[in-house]
Amino acid sequence: MADAGICHGIQSRRGACAPPRTPRETLNTTGHKPLPGLPTRKAARDLLDATLEQRKPLEDALDHLPKRLDPRDRAAAHRIAATVLRRLGSIDEILSPFLRKEPPPPARHALRIGAAELLLLDTPAHAAVATAVALAPKAFAGLVNAVLRKVAAEGPAALEGLDAPRLDTPAWLWSAWHAAYGPAVRAIAEAHRGPAPLDLTPAPGASVPEGAENLPTGSWRMAAGTRVTDLPGFAEGRFWVQDAAAALPALLLKPQPGERIADLCAAPGGKTAQLAAAGAAVTAVERDAGRVARLAENLARLRLPVEVVRADVAEWTPPEPFDAILLDAPCTATGTIRRHPDVAHTKRARDVQAAAEAQARLLAAAVRMLKPGGRIVFATCSLQPEEGEAHIPRAASLGLVHEPFAAAELPGLPEAITPGGWLRTRPDLWADRGGMDGFFAARFRRGE
Numbered sequence: 001m002a003d004a005g006i007c008h009g010i011q012s013r014r015g016a017c018a019p020p021r022t023p024r025e026t027l028n029t030t031g032h033k034p035l036p037g038l039p040t041r042k043a044a045r046d047l048l049d050a051t052l053e054q055r056k057p058l059e060d061a062l063d064h065l066p067k068r069l070d071p072r073d074r075a076a077a078h079r080i081a082a083t084v085l086r087r088l089g090s091i092d093e094i095l096s097p098f099l100r101k102e103p104p105p106p107a108r109h110a111l112r113i114g115a116a117e118l119l120l121l122d123t124p125a126h127a128a129v130a131t132a133v134a135l136a137p138k139a140f141a142g143l144v145n146a147v148l149r150k151v152a153a154e155g156p157a158a159l160e161g162l163d164a165p166r167l168d169t170p171a172w173l174w175s176a177w178h179a180a181y182g183p184a185v186r187a188i189a190e191a192h193r194g195p196a197p198l199d200l201t202p203a204p205g206a207s208v209p210e211g212a213e214n215l216p217t218g219s220w221r222m223a224a225g226t227r228v229t230d231l232p233g234f235a236e237g238r239f240w241v242q243d244a245a246a247a248l249p250a251l252l253l254k255p256q257p258g259e260r261i262a263d264l265c266a267a268p269g270g271k272t273a274q275l276a277a278a279g280a281a282v283t284a285v286e287r288d289a290g291r292v293a294r295l296a297e298n299l300a301r302l303r304l305p306v307e308v309v310r311a312d313v314a315e316w317t318p319p320e321p322f323d324a325i326l327l328d329a330p331c332t333a334t335g336t337i338r339r340h341p342d343v344a345h346t347k348r349a350r351d352v353q354a355a356a357e358a359q360a361r362l363l364a365a366a367v368r369m370l371k372p373g374g375r376i377v378f379a380t381c382s383l384q385p386e387e388g389e390a391h392i393p394r395a396a397s398l399g400l401v402h403e404p405f406a407a408a409e410l411p412g413l414p415e416a417i418t419p420g421g422w423l424r425t426r427p428d429l430w431a432d433r434g435g436m437d438g439f440f441a442a443r444f445r446r447g448e
């Protein structure tokens with residue numbers, strides 16, 4: 001199983017990444033040759049520590065790896081850590097018969113890395129065991145060595161017999177998705193087992209790059225691991241990275257040339273770019289300073305004129321109301337686990353309610369920025385109904401009238417429009433094409 005590496009382009013939580021590589025050999029400060037590949041495994045352990053112990057996003061943890069780490073080592077560490085995060089339940093299940101008591105996190109992570117390399121990443125057994133032993137705290141080196149030798153011998157057969165989709169999905173997510181989607185929970189979990197393809201949104205008039213599939217909804221799809229920065233036309237701004245499902249909310253807002261449209265919660269700017277490319281006069285509002293910089297950088301590459309405002313949407317008042325608004329609200333992001341396997345482990349059930357409450361506040365603030373009769377699309381990249389469908393009945397109290405989507409509005413993907421007229425994508429849709437992120441979107445009009 002391969003995973004994506006360092007992300008480039010416009011997308012962050014849903015980005016495109018560099019291909020994995022074989023760990024390289026480097027000299028340490030004393031001039032001695034360290035164990036080949038050890039810096040990569042140390043970085044992978046740091047990523048696991050940040051995500052699993054400190055509950056930090058993997059993307060932030062990658063940003064905090066030592067600057068001196070070779071980019072290829074960084075990509076390889078990302079690949080190892082992402083594999084452990086995707087298959088954590090299965091890996092721990094394989095390890096459990098060989099552990100009489102719980103080892104401390106650094107030893108547990110060395111075991112997980114070693115097991116992932118032995119069973120899922122095709123690393124030669126001697127290299128996987130030797131580096132995991134070197135990675136473990138000294139007092140646990142013997143244990144790691146003994147356990148991984150058993151995993152090398154017995155693990156492949158044991159792996160075959162596991163119910164991996166269930167084991168690799170945290171119990172609270174399995175229950176919530178089962179309640180919301182019934183038996184499809186298994187297909188959703190299956191879709192999380194592999195890396196996602198690279199999806200691009202083209203600028204108007206751009207021609208499809210070689211090797212890309214032209215999806216019916218207008219996105220281009222390329223193989224997982226494709227480096228977006230290597231594609232011809234990247235520097236010239238002919239496309240941006242955006243999951244096929246993430247491109248749908250802006251499409252369904254139907255931006256018209258010259259309309260004044262606000263993109264609220266805008267960074268890194270995939271939807272802003274869609275609205276601006278359609279000819280709308282766009283104001284992009286984003287609270288986080290670092291992400292405002294990313295947004296501005298992306299829009300500069302795409303040569304799209306957009307007014308960028310750094311502000312909290314809950315407090316900001318525009319000089320005049322907008323014709324239309326896109327609110328892509330912050331959420332638990334459980335729809336993006338294919339691209340961000342850390343989300344399955346960094347989020348908790350209680351985060352869902354907190355996110356839903358924040359979304360309701362942002363929706364109320366957004367309505368106040370809209371002209372009477374103006375339209376708004378509310379979207380989240382969460383699979384949790386509390387962050388999607390549950391907002392619809394409350395919208396009437398904000399003076400919003402639901403304007404259902406019609407299946408005909410999404411050529412090639414009518415199944416994503418529900419009978420109630422909102423958008424619900426899931427990772428198992430278009431399974432034979434590589435799936436898509438889980439998104440919810442609904443369209444409303446502000447009463448006159």
Ligand SMILES: C[S@@+](CC[C@H](N)C(=O)[O-])C[C@H]1O[C@@H](n2cnc3c(N)ncnc32)[C@H](O)[C@@H]1O
Pocket residue numbers: 264265266267268269270271272285286287288291311312313314328329330331
């Ligand atoms: C789901 S992401 C947006 C993705 C973006 N719409 C795109 O398509 O590229 C949510 C963004 O909302 C920002 N955000 C969260 N709360 C905010 C608030 N109260 N005001 C403005 N921005 C906020 C976050 O910093 C984050 O960049």
